[in-house]
Amino acid sequence: MKRNAAIAAGRLQPPDYVKNFDEAKPPLEPHQALVDAGRCLFCYDAPCIEACPTGIDIPSFIRKIGTGNLKGAAVDILSENIMGGMCARVCPTEVLCEQACVRNASEGKPVRIGLLQRHATDWLLSRGVQPFRRAVPSGRRVGVVGAGPAGLSCAHRLAMLGHDSVVFEARSKAAGLNEYGVAAYKTPHGFAQREVDFILAVGGIEVRAGRALGRDVTLQELRREFDAVFLGLGLAGTKTLGVPGEALSGVEDAVTYIERLRQTPDLATLAVGRRVVAIGGGNTAIDIAVQAKRLGAEDVTIVYRRGADAMSATGHEQEFAQTNGVRIKHWAQPVRLIAEAGQLIAAEFEYTRLDTTGRPVGTGELFSLEADQVFKAIGQVLVADPLRSGDRQVLEMQGGKIAVDAERHTSLPGVWAGGDCTAGADLTVQAVQDGKVAAHAIDRWLRAGAR
Amino acid sequence: MADLTSTFAGIKSPNPFWLASAPPTDKAYNVERAFNAGWGGVVWKTLGEDPPIVNVSSRYGGLDINGQRMAGFTNIELITDRPLEVNLREIAQVKRNWPDRALVVSLMVPCEEQSWKRILAQVENTGADGVELNFGCPHGMSERGMGSAVGQVPDYVEMVTRWCKEHTRMPVIVKLTPNVTNILGPARAARRGDADGVSLINTVSSIISVDLDRMAPTPTVDGKGTHGGYCGPAVKPIALHMVAEIARDPDCTGLPLSGIGGIATWRDAAEFMALGASTVQVCTAAMHYGFKIVEDMIDGLSNWMDEKGYASPRDFVGKAVPNVTDWQYLNMNYKIIARIDQRSCIQCGLCHIACEDTAHQAIAALRVDGKRRYEVIDAECVGCNLCYHVCPVPGCISMVEVDTGQPVVDWNHDPRNPRRLPVSERG
Numbered sequence: 001m002k003r004n005a006a007i008a009a010g011r012l013q014p015p016d017y018v019k020n021f022d023e024a025k026p027p028l029e030p031h032q033a034l035v036d037a038g039r040c041l042f043c044y045d046a047p048c049i050e051a052c053p054t055g056i057d058i059p060s061f062i063r064k065i066g067t068g069n070l071k072g073a074a075v076d077i078l079s080e081n082i083m084g085g086m087c088a089r090v091c092p093t094e095v096l097c098e099q100a101c102v103r104n105a106s107e108g109k110p111v112r113i114g115l116l117q118r119h120a121t122d123w124l125l126s127r128g129v130q131p132f133r134r135a136v137p138s139g140r141r142v143g144v145v146g147a148g149p150a151g152l153s154c155a156h157r158l159a160m161l162g163h164d165s166v167v168f169e170a171r172s173k174a175a176g177l178n179e180y181g182v183a184a185y186k187t188p189h190g191f192a193q194r195e196v197d198f199i200l201a202v203g204g205i206e207v208r209a210g211r212a213l214g215r216d217v218t219l220q221e222l223r224r225e226f227d228a229v230f231l232g233l234g235l236a237g238t239k240t241l242g243v244p245g246e247a248l249s250g251v252e253d254a255v256t257y258i259e260r261l262r263q264t265p266d267l268a269t270l271a272v273g274r275r276v277v278a279i280g281g282g283n284t285a286i287d288i289a290v291q292a293k294r295l296g297a298e299d300v301t302i303v304y305r306r307g308a309d310a311m312s313a314t315g316h317e318q319e320f321a322q323t324n325g326v327r328i329k330h331w332a333q334p335v336r337l338i339a340e341a342g343q344l345i346a347a348e349f350e351y352t353r354l355d356t357t358g359r360p361v362g363t364g365e366l367f368s369l370e371a372d373q374v375f376k377a378i379g380q381v382l383v384a385d386p387l388r389s390g391d392r393q394v395l396e397m398q399g400g401k402i403a404v405d406a407e408r409h410t411s412l413p414g415v416w417a418g419g420d421c422t423a424g425a426d427l428t429v430q431a432v433q434d435g436k437v438a439a440h441a442i443d444r445w446l447r448a449g450a451r
Numbered sequence: 452m453a454d455l456t457s458t459f460a461g462i463k464s465p466n467p468f469w470l471a472s473a474p475p476t477d478k479a480y481n482v483e484r485a486f487n488a489g490w491g492g493v494v495w496k497t498l499g500e501d502p503p504i505v506n507v508s509s510r511y512g513g514l515d516i517n518g519q520r521m522a523g524f525t526n527i528e529l530i531t532d533r534p535l536e537v538n539l540r541e542i543a544q545v546k547r548n549w550p551d552r553a554l555v556v557s558l559m560v561p562c563e564e565q566s567w568k569r570i571l572a573q574v575e576n577t578g579a580d581g582v583e584l585n586f587g588c589p590h591g592m593s594e595r596g597m598g599s600a601v602g603q604v605p606d607y608v609e610m611v612t613r614w615c616k617e618h619t620r621m622p623v624i625v626k627l628t629p630n631v632t633n634i635l636g637p638a639r640a641a642r643r644g645d646a647d648g649v650s651l652i653n654t655v656s657s658i659i660s661v662d663l664d665r666m667a668p669t670p671t672v673d674g675k676g677t678h679g680g681y682c683g684p685a686v687k688p689i690a691l692h693m694v695a696e697i698a699r700d701p702d703c704t705g706l707p708l709s710g711i712g713g714i715a716t717w718r719d720a721a722e723f724m725a726l727g728a729s730t731v732q733v734c735t736a737a738m739h740y741g742f743k744i745v746e747d748m749i750d751g752l753s754n755w756m757d758e759k760g761y762a763s764p765r766d767f768v769g770k771a772v773p774n775v776t777d778w779q780y781l782n783m784n785y786k787i788i789a790r791i792d793q794r795s796c797i798q799c800g801l802c803h804i805a806c807e808d809t810a811h812q813a814i815a816a817l818r819v820d821g822k823r824r825y826e827v828i829d830a831e832c833v834g835c836n837l838c839y840h841v842c843p844v845p846g847c848i849s850m851v852e853v854d855t856g857q858p859v860v861d862w863n864h865d866p867r868n869p870r871r872l873p874v875s876e877r878g
Binding site: 034035038041042043044045046047066102103105106 | 517518797798799800801803804816823843844
């Protein structure tokens with residue numbers, strides 16, 4: 001009898017890969033969009049607008065969908081959120097706009113705002129309509145670090161305000177986590193790059209890919225060369241479990257694996273375990289678990305050291321994992337990873353409970369899960385080294401991230417920051433808002449002649 | 452259980468729900484299906500003189516409102532396009548098969564006495580229960596001097612009605628067109644002509660929509676369109692008003708009425724009946740959903756009558772007529788104001804913005820501990836009902852009566868009326 005390899009590539013037939021990694025949530029058909037648009041009450045002082053980090057005028061764009069004015073709807077969305085297309089795919093709408101929808105109170109079911117937003121933005125992007133125009137060039141140039149949602153949002157808004165920008169991107173492609181981090185089935189068919197093309201088409205934005213802060217360019221150089229600087233760095237570091245066996249083959253950071261998955265031209269080349277354990281409670285844990293399952297893993301378990309309510313993955317995401325056959329085990333923390341003949345075979349956990357200060361602590365009772373692949377998804381951290389000048393940290397930090405004020409200005413004159421490298425929700429939509437707010441602040445600053 | 456047996460113009464039917472003269476009653480096949488489904492009567496689609504008319508292709512247009520299909524409906528069809536003999540043969544057969552159902556035949560022939568006399572004799576031979584004179588069709592036939600071209604001229608209505616009464620023993624029903632400035636003109640004419648009853652309304656002249664790509668009205672026939680006959684739920688208020696005007700007109704007292712116009716449910720029917728219609732006629736709703744809708748119409752009306760203690764339609768037909776009056780007789784001292792039930796309010800703010808932008812600035816938009824709260828400013832509220840109507844939550848906003856301590860006074864006697872009547876004339 002042939003023994004299955006513990007970790008193996010090509011577990012599925014080619015059509016299964018296509019099916020498993022295609023759109024998990026299909027777009028609305030035109031008539032469905034009309035029905036959903038009809039459910040919007042066109043609220044006065046609409047709670048959904050307030051719940052949207054970018055403040056999209058949701059009732060207005062939905063009304064426009066209802067009247068067949070899809071271009072107007074898309075422009076309403078994109079004027080506030082240039083990544084409205086991606087946000088329609090990845091926003092946790094169930095805790096943002098759709099949670100605020102008054103239809104929840106009357107019928108227990110919100111208007112499907114996310115899907116309607118996608119309907120309008122897809123219409124515009126698929127027709128190649130460019131509704132935005134760069135303002136008359138001001139002659140000012142802004143250096144932007146990171147071509148993720150924060151950086152691109154900032155650069156696009158700066159272009160619309162008349163300022164040119166150069167975006168320094170460490171990786172070979174722009175779009176940040178949209179390209180390298182979001183689960184594949186949320187944004188298939190190269191949407192992230194199409195959105196980047198749409199954003200850059202406004203003009204006045206130069207992306208320099210493969211140029212990393214701290215390696216190829218320094219903050220000091222940027223401040224010298226440009227009239228202003230916006231920092232939109234991602235979180236390059238990952239947290240470690242700090243348990244024995246972490247270095248074993250078969251133990252990997254979830255984000256590294258997802259990045260590989262997003263970039264591979266052939267999913268069948270990705271090796272995945274039969275029994276997979278993902279440790280963590282956020283969307284990364286959900287994404288790696290579901291994608292492992294969809295790559296053909298037999299048993300996938302997420303283990304989290306607190307209860308379901310404490311998971312940063314929304315209830316909707318947890319349910320999505322569960323309907324994909326992923327088991328979620330709460331109240332347990334890893335103790336060690338066990339190998340046999342150099343091969344990972346199990347992960348040992350200790351049950352947890354909250355202590356009097358509300359922190360999870362081990363109860364002393366142990367159990368183990370068979371595992372030939374373990375993914376760590378317990379959080380990412382900002383690697384602040386590139387921001388240093390020599391051994392001196394020049395930016396004021398707060399909780400391991402760059403400290404900013406309401407206008408996303410850092411402690412350094414002429415330097416703004418936003419997105420994951422600053423405090424606040426780690427959401428695409430928040431990063432877009434940060435970039436937008438900072439661009440307006442930069443514009444005011446430049447026009448005031450501060451520089 | 453209530454007995455729904457109804458009588459209109461001397462014609463009895465097991466329930467008040469008839470199908471109006473229209474495509475659903477065009478031939479035996481449809482009418483048999485309708486009677487099987489439970490309809491109390493039909494008015495057979497209008498017969499004319501041979502040779503039969505010819506219809507165009509592309510005949511109907513719909514008005515959709517916020518996803519509701521066919522809130523309004525229009526057609527540019529003409530009368531039956533089948534030979535007269537075929538229709539007469541089928542009518543006779545269907546009447547033999549369904550003796551307990553009302554079978555009335557709609558007629559439209561040129562405005563000549565001999566034409567009417569000839570066709571009346573032919574219809575009488577079928578055993579049909581009565582005839583309905585189609586003086587209402589607003590398109591196609593009217594351009595040939597028939598349909599609403601007759602119905603809009605009271606003298607013609609009276610003349611043709613009189614001819615018909617002279618040449619047949621069958622009850623003669625006159626179907627009225629709403630395309631007039633005052634429905635009482637043709638209604639009184641029908642009465643003078645000795646009609647046994649009137650049915651209303653026929654369709655309203657309309658262009659239901661314009662195709663902005665083809666730049667033509669719909670339904671579009673090879674790039675062009677024409678006005679059609681508008682019907683469906685959207686015309687019900689117009690029909691109710693016209694029925695009520697006849698019901699409360701002293702010159703039409705006792706004239707039997709059959710209500711038509713946007714009736715889709717037992718509730719619609721009950722409203723027409725409360726305003727004096729002894730039966731109702733349905734078309735658009737049947738064309739939208741099929742004949743099965745009559746089940747709920749019968750069942751729902753019967754249950755409602757039981758609940759209200761009405762044993763027969765006679766007990767409530769016309770019961771609302773005394774309460775239909777002219778504006779000048781309304782009580783000027785009656786006052787209601789809006790009340791918002793904060794527990795069921797979903798904070799959509801529609802009441803506020805409607806009142807703020809377009810009415811009386813009587814609903815305040817507040818934030819209490821960061822939460823939205825909408826409150827009526829009693830002193831500003833005039834009781835217009837706008838907020839009540841825009842509120843999407845049933846029961847959330849109610850209009851409650853306020854005791855003004857003032858006597859009942861109508862405008863004719865209101866001190867604020869500079870032309871008020873002297874006190875001695877107070878009624």
